[in-house]
Amino acid sequence: MKIAKAGRVAMSIEDSKYHTDKPHMDKSHLHYLLKQMLRIRHFEEKCAQLYTEQKIRGFLHLYIGEEAVAVGVMQTLSPQDAVLATYREHGHALARGLDMNKVMAEMFGKVSGSSRGRGGSMHIFDSERRFYGGNAIVAGALPLAVGLALADKMQGKKSVTVCFFGEGAVAEGEFHESLNLAKLWQLPVLFVCENNGYAMGTALAISESEQHVYLKAQSYGLQAQTVDGMNVVDVEAAAKQYCDAIRRGAGPHLLECKTYRFRGHSMFDTQLYRSAEEVKQWQDKGPIVKLQTWLQANKLLSSQQLQQIESEIEEEIEGAVEFAEQAEFEAESDLCWALYTEKEV
Amino acid sequence: MKIAKAGRVAMSIEDSKYHTDKPHMDKSHLHYLLKQMLRIRHFEEKCAQLYTEQKIRGFLHLYIGEEAVAVGVMQTLSPQDAVLATYREHGHALARGLDMNKVMAEMFGKVSGSSRGRGGSMHIFDSERRFYGGNAIVAGALPLAVGLALADKMQGKKSVTVCFFGEGAVAEGEFHESLNLAKLWQLPVLFVCENNGYAMGTALAISESEQHVYLKAQSYGLQAQTVDGMNVVDVEAAAKQYCDAIRRGAGPHLLECKTYRFRGHSMFDTQLYRSAEEVKQWQDKGPIVKLQTWLQANKLLSSQQLQQIESEIEEEIEGAVEFAEQAEFEAESDLCWALYTEKEV
Amino acid sequence: MSADTANSNKPAKRQENPSLTYREAMRLAMEEAMLADERVFLIGEDVGNYGGCYAVSKGLSTEFGAQRIIDAPLSESGFVGAGVGAAIGGMRPIVEVMTVNFSLLALDQIVNNAATLRHMSGGQFSIPLVIRMATGAGKQLAAQHSHSLENWYAHVPGIKVLAPATVADARYMLAMALADPDPVILFEHVMLYNNSEALPQPEDCPEMHQAALREEGTDISLITYGGSLGKTLQAASILAKQGISAEVIDLRCLRPLDTATIFSSVEKTKRVLVVDEGWRTGSLAGEICALIAEHCFWSLDAPPQRLCSIEVPIPYPQHLEQAVVPKVEQIVAMATESVVKLDTAQ
Amino acid sequence: MSADTANSNKPAKRQENPSLTYREAMRLAMEEAMLADERVFLIGEDVGNYGGCYAVSKGLSTEFGAQRIIDAPLSESGFVGAGVGAAIGGMRPIVEVMTVNFSLLALDQIVNNAATLRHMSGGQFSIPLVIRMATGAGKQLAAQHSHSLENWYAHVPGIKVLAPATVADARYMLAMALADPDPVILFEHVMLYNNSEALPQPEDCPEMHQAALREEGTDISLITYGGSLGKTLQAASILAKQGISAEVIDLRCLRPLDTATIFSSVEKTKRVLVVDEGWRTGSLAGEICALIAEHCFWSLDAPPQRLCSIEVPIPYPQHLEQAVVPKVEQIVAMATESVVKLDTAQ
Numbered sequence A, B: 001m002k003i004a005k006a007g008r009v010a011m012s013i014e015d016s017k018y019h020t021d022k023p024h025m026d027k028s029h030l031h032y033l034l035k036q037m038l039r040i041r042h043f044e045e046k047c048a049q050l051y052t053e054q055k056i057r058g059f060l061h062l063y064i065g066e067e068a069v070a071v072g073v074m075q076t077l078s079p080q081d082a083v084l085a086t087y088r089e090h091g092h093a094l095a096r097g098l099d100m101n102k103v104m105a106e107m108f109g110k111v112s113g114s115s116r117g118r119g120g121s122m123h124i125f126d127s128e129r130r131f132y133g134g135n136a137i138v139a140g141a142l143p144l145a146v147g148l149a150l151a152d153k154m155q156g157k158k159s160v161t162v163c164f165f166g167e168g169a170v171a172e173g174e175f176h177e178s179l180n181l182a183k184l185w186q187l188p189v190l191f192v193c194e195n196n197g198y199a200m201g202t203a204l205a206i207s208e209s210e211q212h213v214y215l216k217a218q219s220y221g222l223q224a225q226t227v228d229g230m231n232v233v234d235v236e237a238a239a240k241q242y243c244d245a246i247r248r249g250a251g252p253h254l255l256e257c258k259t260y261r262f263r264g265h266s267m268f269d270t271q272l273y274r275s276a277e278e279v280k281q282w283q284d285k286g287p288i289v290k291l292q293t294w295l296q297a298n299k300l301l302s303s304q305q306l307q308q309i310e311s312e313i314e315e316e317i318e319g320a321v322e323f324a325e326q327a328e329f330e331a332e333s334d335l336c337w338a339l340y341t342e343k344e345v
Numbered sequence C, D: 001m002s003a004d005t006a007n008s009n010k011p012a013k014r015q016e017n018p019s020l021t022y023r024e025a026m027r028l029a030m031e032e033a034m035l036a037d038e039r040v041f042l043i044g045e046d047v048g049n050y051g052g053c054y055a056v057s058k059g060l061s062t063e064f065g066a067q068r069i070i071d072a073p074l075s076e077s078g079f080v081g082a083g084v085g086a087a088i089g090g091m092r093p094i095v096e097v098m099t100v101n102f103s104l105l106a107l108d109q110i111v112n113n114a115a116t117l118r119h120m121s122g123g124q125f126s127i128p129l130v131i132r133m134a135t136g137a138g139k140q141l142a143a144q145h146s147h148s149l150e151n152w153y154a155h156v157p158g159i160k161v162l163a164p165a166t167v168a169d170a171r172y173m174l175a176m177a178l179a180d181p182d183p184v185i186l187f188e189h190v191m192l193y194n195n196s197e198a199l200p201q202p203e204d205c206p207e208m209h210q211a212a213l214r215e216e217g218t219d220i221s222l223i224t225y226g227g228s229l230g231k232t233l234q235a236a237s238i239l240a241k242q243g244i245s246a247e248v249i250d251l252r253c254l255r256p257l258d259t260a261t262i263f264s265s266v267e268k269t270k271r272v273l274v275v276d277e278g279w280r281t282g283s284l285a286g287e288i289c290a291l292i293a294e295h296c297f298w299s300l301d302a303p304p305q306r307l308c309s310i311e312v313p314i315p316y317p318q319h320l321e322q323a324v325v326p327k328v329e330q331i332v333a334m335a336t337e338s339v340v341k342l343d344t345a346q
């Protein structure tokens, strides 16, 4: 189903530059994208609240404002593909299909959590879904992604490994080493740089002499482009184009998604490094408001449908909180379980 | 004095592309360049022999074939400038003006050596000449170079810091981090990549997805170019152009010098990774034979003059060996001296 | 973040001996150093615009500008190495590596350059570098953000390692580190930043390399440092109520170790328990037990004991995190056992 | 380089119990592993075309091709991390980090990923990774190339650490490491590669985590590992001539430590000297002395002693390098003193 031409809203899905490669953008898929983004948004809003209630502790890094990136990219993946992310990975986990109950239980540190509660917000894992964390060392997952892709390639698998990281990670030596290795060995990796303009309080101009991450990637011979990370359709289209190429054997690619985090870096951030106006400007072009407004303007989303989506999400989140509340903490006696493998694998 | 047009020799100094910026290339300077390269060459040939006699031990990495790089670059420096190099740094030390006696004594591990004999071949230091080693960790000196340049800049000094490293070092994260920092902070650093095509036995194509190091440097916003590292005049001209720019405040630059090592990586190398023909081809365009042949063909170097140069060098080297032989080893009781500073600096 | 009570414009306040937090003390020390010596500058991730990940440098960038409070990109190896270079080049850098966890990325620069270059070059130059980093567990930050690796640094000749555990030491040890001509690493335990104390006079502070007797006692020596000092002092006061007189030694300087103070305490009390948040095997506590066994063997009335962290990546949930690190009750129990066992043996 | 006596095409030779060098044994083990399991591959700097910086993998790239003997660029953090990823992804990588000196650049990947991910993810996957690295001094390579940091690795929960000190262990411990489902780090002391021995049968080798009694004795336990084993055995035979019966324990596995073997030896001999090429403060030797002091306190007849390297960056000249590391005469002297002191005390 072709999408009706946009009216007066800013976003123009028709004009999207991946016209030919555009994935199947029917109404139900757009509803699905919206729902996924809303799920993440509301899940995290709930988490923020639970944090003030001290149900969730430690560091909590919200993805609010950046949902289009994880949701868009994840659409192009199959279960055989592998995913790695950062400490800001609730969105990726949910978009990858992890059970929200388990994710919320993880936030609570409960044994029913996706990592038995041991990892918390920053370390959500699900090896069944090939979701390999949740890494709290900036750029720490990039070498792992190279290795996972190498293993897939050596085993003749057609999988893609997707590795998400912030633009702050680009300054780390691991970025450099990993891109070079991936290209040298023509590995099936999609690097996704979530360029939200800041690494904690450090603006990109303070951390990179070359501020176009996709240009940096090209200097390693990777195919790379920048995409509007606030536009889930653009993200999906670009990711699909790249994943298809990677599956055809074209080697690693990098997608730079221009985005913004609406909240502080973590719950401790006083945000002295940016103005409220700047935040407001970005919020106005947020990924959810953008898609939702466009759908509504084009009569592709009734208020009843939206209502339905919202209430399904609310129910899911309530269920997840309930699940997490009810869940047990891991017994202290199991503290050392799985430090090493019990028997041969 | 203008240099006479080259005859049938391959090298064309007239055609050298740094015509306008060309340093003062009179005959005596060319003789000086030749002599410096020959000094290094013969010094190292002597070292190789002394190695088989076990006077020199440990790792010995010869610069033979690459002399034009250190000699060319060093011409543009003043005493206030700082120099850092790798474990293949005898040539740099000599070209920087370190006393050959002390360098040879260092090779012998004697207390009269430039580092009291503690460093040996890989760790020649001379803080008076701002020669900061001799670093045996590949790419380990690049962050130091950034810091030295930062200190100079903060103190309002007009110095340039020159950092030599091999093309193998380009794959290390430290290369990436250092170039970015240097450019971000517009530091007076000249990075000199000695691209001799191999990192031990690993050809450039196996270690870099982008094999043009100068292009990699440009991706950080550095001014960068590649130059024939076998042509000492070209190297000097390019280095001068860049050092001048750096002194004018134009920030860090990178010079990629295409060169070749005629010997193995160290004294243990069986060189299975390259053919004798390849080595021969490069030897034929070696920096010394090139300059010497050109000078002779243009009647700018009489056999008497060459004889004179050679015998001065022979004398210097003999003196250095004699000095090193006579020198004492550091007393075992001084082993821990200077681990910490004895009093405030 | 509590308000800043340190303010260079009101020096009078300082003389009134006000109470400060550990965080404020550390900032005051940096401010003072930067005012006193223009070669001093601070560099690290988010030390400027953000104010420091633990808000230690908050306000300094306003006071000193971006030239002296330098926000570095995420390049630990790069900017730590740059700190080494800048120190060689005549500056007095304070490099903040947010936490010890990330310092692994800079270890090569610290071990192979900072610690090595002076000796290896035959003593041609010094490296007056200070590296500050947060360390330890307790904030539920999980395995990759809760390391205690002071022992690794204390292993390396050529550097010195400090662990200020009190507000006074936060206030004065940085100055000592800056006055030292060699590389000094300062560990700030994350659980200390909000601790508040009235400051003693600088003269009342022990020298940089000296351990401090935080509590005198006769029955057992409790030796500790950094984040475990508070727990150990608590334990000592519980023990006192039980009639056990515990001496508490705060190491302060982890390299070089003040063995004279350690040994004379143990010779007196004849029993020792070392409390250390590091993982047990290969811990600094192990080193201290070994030293004591070697040097005080004939004085000991009970085996030297140590209480360390359980050897496991530190989990996120509070009960598990607390299960890993040393606890007050454990200190009390082990100290009591050590003393009581002796009584039995007699 | 000595000629390769190991050859997979002549299996008969193997049964003749030929003598091999340590280097050949390690290569043979890798060759065997690669023939037996196609998931095994070798990756590292110069392992292929160059044949390995210590020539351990010489010839393997011809036999297995560049797909399974992968020459990596100078990117220690990158390719060690890639090894971790590949292990998670179903392969059985052997990562060669030329030497422990360069492993500092990869420590973050080892500590925060290899050692941590399994536990932190709640045990969802294993990381069957083997990392090999050369270690130690003795070749006059100076300060940046002579480190012994086995103790640092032995400190980290989640990994296992091996130090094969004999040709037999070089031959069989790699297979054990590969059979192990978790990350294993193998340290090969640079001075061992040319050692030559006839091989025992694999059945005669202790299990991976077991220490080996290399010499039985009654007067003192000499505990050591890796490059110091040879010196310790020499010292034991000198001691024997002096009428002192020394027991020599080769730790073999540095994490987990075989404390049962250590303790039972010390309970028997009542005296102990640990010999360890690491710097003294924070050494593995310190850990072992601490363990012995804790667990064998009442059996000890003399303080636990250790002989380690002097704490200084290792200098280039032979006489200074040798002055730093443990020497046979020192072992003899310290052991004698320990035993004689006891005699005097009695």
Ligand SMILES: Cc1ncc(C[n+]2csc(CCOP(=O)(O)OP(=O)(O)O)c2C)c(N)n1
Pocket (backbone or CB within 6 Å): A086, A088, A136, A137, A138, A139, A165, A166, A167, A168, A169, A170, A194, A196, A198, A199, A200, A265, C045, C074, C098, C102, C105
């Ligand atoms: C190696 C390392 N250094 C520093 C930190 C502390 N830190 C955590 S997140 C962060 C900023 C990262 O920014 P970016 O990569 O842009 O990701 P974002 O948070 O914006 O999503 C920093 C400095 C860390 N976790 N790891």
Ligand SMILES: Cc1ncc(C[n+]2csc(CCOP(=O)(O)OP(=O)(O)O)c2C)c(N)n1
Pocket (backbone or CB within 6 Å): B086, B088, B136, B137, B138, B139, B165, B166, B167, B168, B169, B170, B194, B196, B198, B199, B200, B265, D045, D074, D098, D102, D105
């Ligand atoms: C970090 C590190 N890894 C590995 C080595 C071992 N090594 C010494 S030199 C060398 C090759 C370096 O090649 P390149 O940078 O091109 O310099 P070249 O030797 O060709 O001058 C290697 C791998 C090292 N010294 N440091």
Ligand SMILES: [Mg+2]
Pocket (backbone or CB within 6 Å): A166, A167, A168, A194, A195, A196, A197, A198, A199, A200
């Ligand atoms: Mg960011």
Ligand SMILES: [Mg+2]
Pocket (backbone or CB within 6 Å): B166, B167, B168, B194, B195, B196, B197, B198, B199, B200
């Ligand atoms: Mg090279």
